Amino acid sequence: xxxxxxxxxxxxxxxxxxxxxxxxxxxxxxxxxxxxxxxxxxxxxxxxxxxxxxxxxxxxxxxxxxxxxxxxxxxxxxxxxxxxxxxxxxxxxxxxxxxxxxxxxxxxxxxxxxxxxxxxxxxxxxxxxxxxxxxxxxxxxxxxxxxxxxxxxxxxxxxxxxxxxxxxxxxxxxxxxxxxxxxxxxxxxxxxxxxxxxxxxxxxxxxxxxxxxxxxxxxxxxxxxxxxxxxxxxxxxxxxxxxxxxxxxxxxxxxxxxxxxxxxxxxxxxxxxxxxxxxxxxxxxxxxxxxxxxxxxxxxxxxxxxxxxxxxxxxxxxxxxxxxxxxxxxxxxxxxxxxxxx
Amino acid sequence: xxxxxxxxxxxxxxxxxxxxxxxxxxxxxxxxxxxxxxxxxxxxxxxxxxxxxxxxxxxxxxxxxxxxxxxxxxxxxxxxxxxxxxxxxxxxxxxxxxxxxxxxxxxxxxxxxxxxxxxxxxxxxxxxxxxxxxxxxxxxxxxxxxxxxxxxxxxxxxxxxxxxxxxxxxxxxxxxxxxxxxxxxxxxxxxxxxxxxxxxxxxxxxxxxxxxxxxxxxxxxxxxxxxxxxxxxxxxxxxxxxxxxxxxxxxxxxxxxxxxxxxxxxxxxxxxxxxxxxxxxxxxxxxxxxxxxxxxxxxxxxxxxxxxxxxxxxxxxxxxxxxxxxxxxxxxxxxxxxxxxx
Numbered sequence: 001x002x003x004x005x006x007x008x009x010x011x012x013x014x015x016x017x018x019x020x021x022x023x024x025x026x027x028x029x030x031x032x033x034x035x036x037x038x039x040x041x042x043x044x045x046x047x048x049x050x051x052x053x054x055x056x057x058x059x060x061x062x063x064x065x066x067x068x069x070x071x072x073x074x075x076x077x078x079x080x081x082x083x084x085x086x087x088x089x090x091x092x093x094x095x096x097x098x099x100x101x102x103x104x105x106x107x108x109x110x111x112x113x114x115x116x117x118x119x120x121x122x123x124x125x126x127x128x129x130x131x132x133x134x135x136x137x138x139x140x141x142x143x144x145x146x147x148x149x150x151x152x153x154x155x156x157x158x159x160x161x162x163x164x165x166x167x168x169x170x171x172x173x174x175x176x177x178x179x180x181x182x183x184x185x186x187x188x189x190x191x192x193x194x195x196x197x198x199x200x201x202x203x204x205x206x207x208x209x210x211x212x213x214x215x216x217x218x219x220x221x222x223x224x225x226x227x228x229x230x231x232x233x234x235x236x237x238x239x240x241x242x243x244x245x246x247x248x249x250x251x252x253x254x255x256x257x258x259x260x261x262x263x264x265x266x267x268x269x270x271x272x273x274x275x276x277x278x279x280x281x282x283x284x285x286x287x288x289x290x291x292x293x294x295x296x297x298x299x300x301x302x303x304x305x306x307x308x309x310x311x312x313x314x315x316x317x318x319x320x321x322x323x324x325x326x327x328x329x330x331x332x333x334x335x336x337x338x339x340x341x342x
Numbered sequence: 343x344x345x346x347x348x349x350x351x352x353x354x355x356x357x358x359x360x361x362x363x364x365x366x367x368x369x370x371x372x373x374x375x376x377x378x379x380x381x382x383x384x385x386x387x388x389x390x391x392x393x394x395x396x397x398x399x400x401x402x403x404x405x406x407x408x409x410x411x412x413x414x415x416x417x418x419x420x421x422x423x424x425x426x427x428x429x430x431x432x433x434x435x436x437x438x439x440x441x442x443x444x445x446x447x448x449x450x451x452x453x454x455x456x457x458x459x460x461x462x463x464x465x466x467x468x469x470x471x472x473x474x475x476x477x478x479x480x481x482x483x484x485x486x487x488x489x490x491x492x493x494x495x496x497x498x499x500x501x502x503x504x505x506x507x508x509x510x511x512x513x514x515x516x517x518x519x520x521x522x523x524x525x526x527x528x529x530x531x532x533x534x535x536x537x538x539x540x541x542x543x544x545x546x547x548x549x550x551x552x553x554x555x556x557x558x559x560x561x562x563x564x565x566x567x568x569x570x571x572x573x574x575x576x577x578x579x580x581x582x583x584x585x586x587x588x589x590x591x592x593x594x595x596x597x598x599x600x601x602x603x604x605x606x607x608x609x610x611x612x613x614x615x616x617x618x619x620x621x622x623x624x625x626x627x628x629x630x631x632x633x634x635x636x637x638x639x640x641x642x643x644x645x646x647x648x649x650x651x652x653x654x655x656x657x658x659x660x661x662x663x664x665x666x667x668x669x670x671x672x673x674x675x676x677x678x679x680x681x682x683x684x
Contacts, residue, residue, distance in 0.1 A: 066467075067445065072434055085427040092414055092448045101467065103409065104444045106434045125408075125443065232635060263635040270637045293574060293605040294636040295612045 008049035017045035028148050067103045068095055068316060069126035071116050071140075083286050083303065084132060087154065090309035091130060098313050100127075121149060128316055130154065141165055150319040152312045156329065158201035166315035166328045168308050172202060172285070175301035175334035176209030176255060179283040182299070182336055183253045184217050188281060192251035193225040194238045194261050206257050206285065224251055228261075235264020243272065253281035253342070259288040259300055266294070266341075276341040287337050296340035303334050350391035359387035370490050409445045410437055410658060411468035413458050413482075425628050425645065426474060429496065432651035433472065440655050442469075463491060470658055472496065483507055492661040494654045498671065500543035508657035508670045510650050514544060514627070517643035517676035518551030518597060521625040524641070524678055525595045526559050530623060534593035535567040536580045536603050548599050548627065566593055570603075577606020585614065595623035595684070601630040601642055608636070608683075618683040629679050638682035645676050 014021045019042060026033045027042040034042070045051075070091065072084070092102050103126055105116045117140065120126050128150040131140045144151045145165055157163030183191050193210040196203030207225075214221045226242060228234030235256060242251055256262040262284030269276050276282040277296045284291055287302035311330045318325050356363045361384060368375045369384040376384070387393075412433065414426070434444050445468055447458045459482065462468050470492040473482045486493045487507055499505030525533050535552040538545030549567075556563045568584060570576030577598060584593055598604040604626030611618055618624040619638045626633050629644035653672045660667050 072431060085430075088427075088430075088446070089414060092446045096448055101462075102446045104430070104434045104446060106438055120443075260635065263637070266637050288631070290632040290635045293602065293632045295605070295608050 008051040010051075013042065013045045013049055013051050016049055017042045028146060031146055064320075065125055065127055066100050067126045068100050069103045069105060069117075069120050069129045070132070071129075072104050072106055083288070083305070087132065087305045087309065090306045091312065093306075094309040094313040095316075098317055100313070100316070102130075117144065117149075121147070127320055128152070130312055130316075150316070152315040152319065154308055154312060156201075156331075164328060166319065166325055166330075168311040168315070168330045168332065170303045170308065171331050171333050172206040172301075173209035173212075175285065175303075175336065176206050177213045178334075178336040179255045179285075179299075179301060180210055180213040180217070182338065183255070183281055183283065183342065184219070186253075186281065186342065188253040189219055190224060190249075190251045191219065191253045191255060192242050193221070193255055193257075194235055194242075194265060195225065195227055195257040196230055197227050203257055210255055223249070230258050230260055232260060232264035232267065235261035236267045237264075239265035239268040240272075243268070243274075251280075253283070255283045255285075257285055259284035259286045259291045259298060262298055262300070262341075263290060263294070266298075281342040283336075283342055291337075291339070299339045299342040300337055301334050302337050304332050307332050350393040352393075355384065355387045355391055355393045358391055359384045370488065373488055406662075407467055407469055408442050409468045410442050411445045411447060411459070411462050411471045412474070413471075414446050414448055425630070425647070429474065429647045429651065432648045433654065435648075436651040436655040437658075440659055442655070442658070444472075459486065459491075463489070469662055470494070472654055472658075492658070494657040494661065496650055496654060498543075498673075506670060508661065508667055508672075510653040510657070510672045510674065512645045512650065513673050513675050514548040514643075515551035515554075517627065517645075517678065518548050519555045520676075520678040521597045521627075521641075521643060522552055522555040522559070524680065525597070525623055525625065525684065526561070528595075528623065528684065530595040531561055532566065532591075532593045533561065533595045533597060534584050535563070535597055535599075536577055536584075536607060537567065537569055537599040538572055539569050545599055552597055565591070572600050572602055574602060574606035574609065577603035578609045579606075581607035581610040582614075585610070585616075593622075595625070597625045597627075599627055601626035601628045601633045601640060604640055604642070604683075605632060605636070608640075623684040625678075625684055633679075633681070641681045641684040642679055643676050644679050646674050649674050 010021050010024050014024045017024065019038065023034065023038065024042055027039055031039055070088065072088070088102070088104075095102055103120070105120060107116045117129065129144060131144065131151050131153045132155065141151070141153055141157060141163060145163070151165060153165060153167040154169070156167055156169045157165070180191060191210075191214065193207060195207045198204065210225070211221055224242070226238035228238055238261075239254060254262070254265055256265060262282055265282055266276060269280060269282070274280050275296070282298065284298050284300040287300040291298035291300040311332070315325065317323075352363050352366050356366045359366065361380065365376065365380065366384055369381055373381055412430065414430070430444070430446075437444055445462070447462060449458045459471065471486060473486065473493050474496045483493070483495055483499060483505060487505070493507060495507060495509040496511070498509055498511040499507070522533060533552075533556065535549060537549045540546065552567070553563055566584070568580035570580055580603075581596060596604070596607055598607060604624055607624055608618060611622060611624070616622050617638070618640075624640065626640050626642040629642040633640035633642040653674070657667065659665075
């Protein structure tokens with residue numbers, strides 16, 4: 001088959017846009033050098049022809065490092081969510097099987113979009129990146145895409161329907177639906193939601209599972225939810241406020257957007273003399289180590305991070321092997337791990 | 343100064359041992375090829391002359407990868423100890439400041455001494471290693487030393503006084519001494535120890551802090567300790583057994599070799615209707631995330647992992663810069679983080 005021979009090149013993009021090859025190269029690597037209208041014309045030509053800067057970037061490489069770069073964020077104390085640590089372990093395992101190693105890097109001080117990435121690209125130390133913080137508005141994904149750097153995201157390109165990079169994500173909404181079904185099955189009807197601020201795509205996705213499934217069961221969600229930061233303090237305060245009403249209006253169960261929030265709720269239960277799993281039911285999200293070892297143990301939605309890592313590496317293999325990627329997105333379903341708290 | 347000119351070489355070692363240079367090279371890289379008596383003769387010559395295979399190995403390298411290899415072990419569920427995750431974060435930060443990145447690798451299946459290490463060495467993908475599992479009898483350290491591969495250990499070369507590699511460790515004994523002093527200061531006299539099996543150097547070191555400091559305060563240690571695995575189950579069972587005696591003989595406080603063991607003890611307290619921090623005092627070791635977020639929060643000995651990483655990188659810089667290492671070992675002191683449980 002001669003499809004590769006017909007694949008668009010830098011030259012065909014330049015012809016289409018009526019600019020020089022250097023201008024196309026600049027559009028990919030230093031877009032700030034171009035006038036906005038020129039940049040828009042080149043981008044339109046890239047779009048129309050389906051030009052893959054990934055392939056072009058690969059062809060420029062003289063060696064393969066067999067390294068995949070992953071940026072780690074500073075560890076957060078007083079938070080139950082060690083999700084990324086579990087993902088790193090899984091990714092190391094999956095990449096090893098594919099003949100790759102994981103290179104960890106970090107950004108100095110307040111992380112900007114490109115910190116660390118540009119340095120590694122200049123030194124050509126990695127073949128590709130795995131990007132895990134796409135939910136913050138996706139600056140890394142957009143930056144890497146413009147430069148034609150191969151990468152796979154853990155996390156959907158929320159709010160960016162034009163994104164073309166491969167991604168793997170977990171269906172948070174489905175996890176919360178399972179939590180609500182579990183609690184309804186145990187006889188609860190006043191099930192509260194402790195979630196994050198508006199503006200978090202992930203938070204809204206998880207919350208939608210609660211809203212929709214409560215309504216599916218014919219249950220009211222009125223005055224049963226709170227929004228705040230992903231902290232113990234928020235969880236404690238929100239549980240306190242929701243319980244500080246006449247007995248008939250009190251929630252009998254709580255579903256939380258994270259284990260950190262759930263651990264905060266546990267503190268309030270403890271202060272009020274309530275026992276999770278006996279007097280009130282509680283479900284967290286992330287199946288953190290804390291959920292597994294605390295007393296009472298915490299029911300929680302577990303993300304299949306091992307499977308996420310496998311799918312990420314599968315996409316990486318296709319990207320780096322210049323094989324077609326039929327579907328750029330892969331959504332995996334979490335499971336509910338039922339423990340003492342519910 | 344001409345000291346480097348006088349430094350022993352492969353040739354002077356060969357002369358001293360009365361063997362060929364190839365034999366010295368084999369002794370360093372493939373010792374299994376040599377007859378035991380020949381190997382012993384070469385090793386004696388290396389020892390006598392103070393030959394540094396590290397430097398020799400470095401001179402053979404044609405490029406510097408600016409990568410430091412770190413092997414990660416599979417994540418363990420139902421255990422509070424995410425110590426290594428915190429260390430990985432700290433190491434990424436410290437190496438970045440030194441212009442290095444951390445390459446994570448893992449071993450396939452049941453990890454043998456050399457799994458992963460040899461593969462990375464063959465591909466020359468790393469400049470040096472950080473070895474974190476020296477406590478298991480040190481197979482990696484011995485293997486890397488024989489091959490002249492630069493590495494720094496997090497963990498003392500327990501039981502191997504001949505070890506010459508640089509290492510950084512935390513004074514576990516001193517941490518337990520602080521825990522005992524803290525509990526004695528709160529009026530406790532019957533303070534129990536929940537520790538690991540004999541045979542763990544780290545476990546015996548921590549236990550010695552309890553034994554010695556109890557005696558320093560004139561307190562008995564008789565029938566106040568238990569040994570077992572580093573599991574929740576052991577902690578729960580051991581606390582149960584120690585509390586299942588007449589009231590006057592019961593311990594009023596427990597110090598544990600790990601937060602995992604302490605979380606197990608918390609389960610038993612809960613079953614018996616005892617509240618840590620009110621009816622009984624409890625101290626863990628590692629300052630895990632679980633210690634920080636559980637209810638009640640757990641007093642715990644915190645290892646200064648950020649400082650460990652800084653010292654590890656300092657040694658790496660000396661090794662890779664061929665600078666002298668005045669003292670191959672560095673012991674740091676942990677701190678006691680006091681929380682509700684005591």
